[in-house]
Amino acid sequence: MICVENLTFQHPHATAPVVEDVTFRLEQGRLAVLLGPNGSGKTTLFKCIAGLWKASAGKVRLDGTELLALNYRQRATLLAVVPQDHTPPFPFSVTEAVLMGRAPHIGLYAAPSSVDMEAVKEALEAVGISHLADCPYTRISGGERQMTLIARAIVQDAPIMLLDEPTSHLDFRNQHKVLEMVRRIGTDRGLTVLMTLHDPNLAAVFADQMIVLKNGHIVADGQPDIVLNEQTLGLLYDVSVGFVENEGRRFAYIKANTLLC
Amino acid sequence: MRIKSAIIMSSPFMAAGMALFWGAYDLSPPQVLDVLRTMFSGANTPEAAIILDIRLPRIILAGMAGMALSVSGATLQAVLRNPLVDPFILGISAGSAFGCAIAIGFLSWLPLQVAAFVFGGLAVLLACLMARSGGEISRLSLVLSGVIVSAFFTALLSIVKFVVDPLKLQSIVYWLMGSFALADWHQVKTAGIGILLGCFPVYLLRWRLNVISMGDDEARSLGVNVSRKRIIFIACSTLAVTSAVSVSGIIGWIGLIAPHLIRMIAGPDHRRLIPLSMAGGAAFMICADTVARNLAGLDVPVGIITALAGAPFFIYLMKWGGRESWGQ
Numbered sequence: 001m002i003c004v005e006n007l008t009f010q011h012p013h014a015t016a017p018v019v020e021d022v023t024f025r026l027e028q029g030r031l032a033v034l035l036g037p038n039g040s041g042k043t044t045l046f047k048c049i050a051g052l053w054k055a056s057a058g059k060v061r062l063d064g065t066e067l068l069a070l071n072y073r074q075r076a077t078l079l080a081v082v083p084q085d086h087t088p089p090f091p092f093s094v095t096e097a098v099l100m101g102r103a104p105h106i107g108l109y110a111a112p113s114s115v116d117m118e119a120v121k122e123a124l125e126a127v128g129i130s131h132l133a134d135c136p137y138t139r140i141s142g143g144e145r146q147m148t149l150i151a152r153a154i155v156q157d158a159p160i161m162l163l164d165e166p167t168s169h170l171d172f173r174n175q176h177k178v179l180e181m182v183r184r185i186g187t188d189r190g191l192t193v194l195m196t197l198h199d200p201n202l203a204a205v206f207a208d209q210m211i212v213l214k215n216g217h218i219v220a221d222g223q224p225d226i227v228l229n230e231q232t233l234g235l236l237y238d239v240s241v242g243f244v245e246n247e248g249r250r251f252a253y254i255k256a257n258t259l260l261c
Numbered sequence: 262m263r264i265k266s267a268i269i270m271s272s273p274f275m276a277a278g279m280a281l282f283w284g285a286y287d288l289s290p291p292q293v294l295d296v297l298r299t300m301f302s303g304a305n306t307p308e309a310a311i312i313l314d315i316r317l318p319r320i321i322l323a324g325m326a327g328m329a330l331s332v333s334g335a336t337l338q339a340v341l342r343n344p345l346v347d348p349f350i351l352g353i354s355a356g357s358a359f360g361c362a363i364a365i366g367f368l369s370w371l372p373l374q375v376a377a378f379v380f381g382g383l384a385v386l387l388a389c390l391m392a393r394s395g396g397e398i399s400r401l402s403l404v405l406s407g408v409i410v411s412a413f414f415t416a417l418l419s420i421v422k423f424v425v426d427p428l429k430l431q432s433i434v435y436w437l438m439g440s441f442a443l444a445d446w447h448q449v450k451t452a453g454i455g456i457l458l459g460c461f462p463v464y465l466l467r468w469r470l471n472v473i474s475m476g477d478d479e480a481r482s483l484g485v486n487v488s489r490k491r492i493i494f495i496a497c498s499t500l501a502v503t504s505a506v507s508v509s510g511i512i513g514w515i516g517l518i519a520p521h522l523i524r525m526i527a528g529p530d531h532r533r534l535i536p537l538s539m540a541g542g543a544a545f546m547i548c549a550d551t552v553a554r555n556l557a558g559l560d561v562p563v564g565i566i567t568a569l570a571g572a573p574f575f576i577y578l579m580k581w582g583g584r585e586s587w588g589q
Contacts, residue, residue, distance in 0.1 A: 052478050076484025083482075088475050089342045090529035100472045104484030109465040111532055156483070 001192060002026040002049065002160060007058035009044050017056065018044045019216045026209060028063075028159075031186050031193040033203040033224075036213035037237055042196050043164070045213065049194065050162055051075045062160055076104035080153035082163040085145055091136035094129065094148050095120055101152035116155075123151040127181055143174035150181060154189075161186065163195035167202065175199075179206045201251050204228055212236060228252060265526060269537050272544035273328075277320045280551040286311050319444035322452065323550040323563070324543035326441070326505035327515060329456045331542020333498035334516030335523075335534055336463050339474040340494045341400045348502045348516035351407040351495070355414035356384025357506045362418050362433045366425040373436070374451065374507040381503035384410050389495065397488055400477070438562035439512035441550050448508045455504025459497045460539065466493070467535040474531075512546075512564045518571045519545055525579075545571075 003025050010017040019041040026032045036042045047053040049060050051067050060067040062078045070078070080101070088097075101123075102116040124130045127147040132140055137148060146166055153161050163182065167175040183206050186193045197203045203210055204224040212220040212227060214236055220227045233241040233252055240258035243250050282293050288308060296312045333348035341350070349355075360380025364373045391406035392398050422430055472480045473490060480487045502516075519542040520534065527533050546563070549570060553563040 047478075050482055052481060072481055072486050073484040076482060079482075081479075081482035083479055086476070086479075089344060090339070090474055090524070092471065092529055096471065096530050100475065100483055103469070103472050106468070108469075111468045 001028045001061075001063050002194060003059075003061035003064075004045075004049065005059045005061070007045070007048060007055050007060065009041075009048055009053065010056045017216060019048070019213075022058070022213075022216075022218055024211050024218060024221050026192060026194055028192050029186075029190045030208040031183060031206065032195075032209040032211055033207040034194065034196045034211050034213060035198075035200060035203055035236075036196075040213045041216040042213055044216075046162065046164055046196055050079065050081050073104045076156065076158065078158050079160045079162060080156040080158040082146075082149045082153050082161065082166060084164050084166075085142055085169045087138060091138040093134050094124070094137050094140065095133045097137045097148055098123060098151045098155060101155040104156065119155045119157070120151070123154040126154060126185065127151045142169040143171070143178065146170065146174075146178050147181070150178070150185070154185060159190075160192045160194070163193070165196050165198065167197065167199070175202060176205075182206075200228055200233060204250065204252075225250070262527065266533065266537060269523070269526070269544075270540045273324050273540050273547060276544040276547040276551075277324060280320045280547050281312060281316055283551055283555050284311065284316050285554065288312070314446070318446045318449045319441050319550065319554075320547055322444040322449050322508060323441050323546045325449070325453055325456045326509045326512065327519070327542040327544070327546025327549075328539045329460065329501035329505040329542075330512065330516035331519035331523075331538045331545070332460055332463060332535060333502045334542075335520035335531070335538040336470065336494050336498045338520060339470040339531060340491055341404055342474055342476065343400075343404065344521070345517075346404070347513070348498060349411075349511070349513070350404060351388045351499070352384030352410035352414060353381040353499065353502050353506060354511045354513075355411040355418065357381035357503060358437055358511060359414045359418045359421070361436050361510070362421040362425070365433050365436070366421050366429050374448075378455075378503045378507040380414070381506055382499055384414055385495065385499045385503075389492075398491060400491075435562065436510045439510035439564035440553070440560060440562045441509055442554075442560045444508070452504045452508040455507075456501045459499070459501025459504065462493065462497050463501075464535055464539075466490070467531045470494070470531040470535070510562075510564070512567055514564070514568045514571050515542060515545060515549075518575045522575065 005023055007019060007022045008017050009019045022045060034042055034045065044053065048055045054068065065078070067075065098120045099112055099116060102112055102119065106112055106116065124133055127150055129144055129147050129151065132144060137145065140148070166178050166182065170178060179202060182193060182195070185191065207224050210220070210222065210224045210227045211218060212232060219235065220232050228250070230241050230243065240255040241252050242255050243252055282290055288311065292308055293312060296309045300313065330348050334346070337348060337350060338344055338346045357377040357380055360376035361373055364371045364376035368376070388403065388406040388410045389398060391409065392402040394402070422433065425433070469485060469490060472483050472485050473487060477487050520538050523534055523537045523541045527537050546567070549566040550563045553561045553566045
């Protein structure tokens, strides 16, 4: 469970907060999407919840414990973060990269044991990239790298998973594949999942809850079919939005010629 | 991989064994073996003195210095996430050089080793203090302040070089090129303590280097207290490197290339990289020093040999062999 209470974040020396008085609640075992245009404070809110940035005011509670009362290791056992696509400086193998997820469970002076290796093997199987186990992590595709990072979050064995724009560098098919995978893993393991996304249609397909952010404030919070309407999306992106319905699913689209006026 | 690791791990001992047979004083292999056989009987022959009190401490010292430089290079490359980093990046070489110069030039009561050690450590401390803001030390500002501190101490060194007596200038320049010519058991003991004390924690914590090399935010979200670990790693490598530099002078190049060579052979996982860098660096330095003391009639500074031998070997591996050793 994630509980954010009156969270405000302001950069030192900045005149206005990036995120102001944000409050929401995500129940255990649910999948929520944080939606908002560029510059809405999504990433800031994400970093505050991940404990990487310290909020200027307000609280983040994870399963009832306050985030800032925990040290890094304790946080990492409660919360696994899947970062955006990135390139490490050294070409670790996929197995070595996933193994790093065991860090909070391994003693300071200890090295990973066979139990940890077993967890890695299982996670690689769960995301379907066992065949890449020995490949350099720097030489696999973006979709495979995202799967590797998800496997790393799995072995971290935390009840909450945060994903920062997991689809940002992926093609059409891989976007769906990754999100499908995240939802399946979330359901199988009873994880609470929070991710940021840019595409409202993708969010509508996979989310149980949508939290919509604009200019650092929450403008809507609830089930996707209620939150996603012409008015909210229009306000959010400053465009005129329409919906089409097909095979029981609703898709938002931007109406022609409403962008540049 | 097992076989490769075993070969690298045993290489310093093989190199040391062979190095015992070469030297300025001509001893035949049977003579050397004879001395080694009667090593503990306390025989007091000139041959025994040459092998046990001149060659052996020098070989051990070279091996330990090679180990310190190489393992610190590997550590700092991971901690600063930069494959171009060498153990001197934070100002150790410039600081120690200045310390040595004032010890030789003006403060003859101050032992050279002590001055080099103190000023090398001081330079790193200054770099860390400069890079510190808001309780955090970021890795980019650390590299930058290392460069600044190096420039500052190099300028001070230039002043000393400019005003000092030309005869003393000669010894300063010789020291700066790096050499094990003055090695004895006392140096092995004093430098050895610092080197081992510096290397041991790095060895124990080596798996965490994998996590730290992924970047600050990621390491934090994986539960690692990055700031604290970074200080531990920097302090340990500084201790090891200043201890080595204090007895050998500045031997460049090895701390940059030895970790890369090992990475190309054994991959980037620090669980293997750290012990293999220790062994590989030691073997490389023993070989370089053996060449240095036998190449010509006089003792050539070993730093020249490490650069001369390292560069072509490195280019060979980079172009024609081995695995890639960094990303992109």
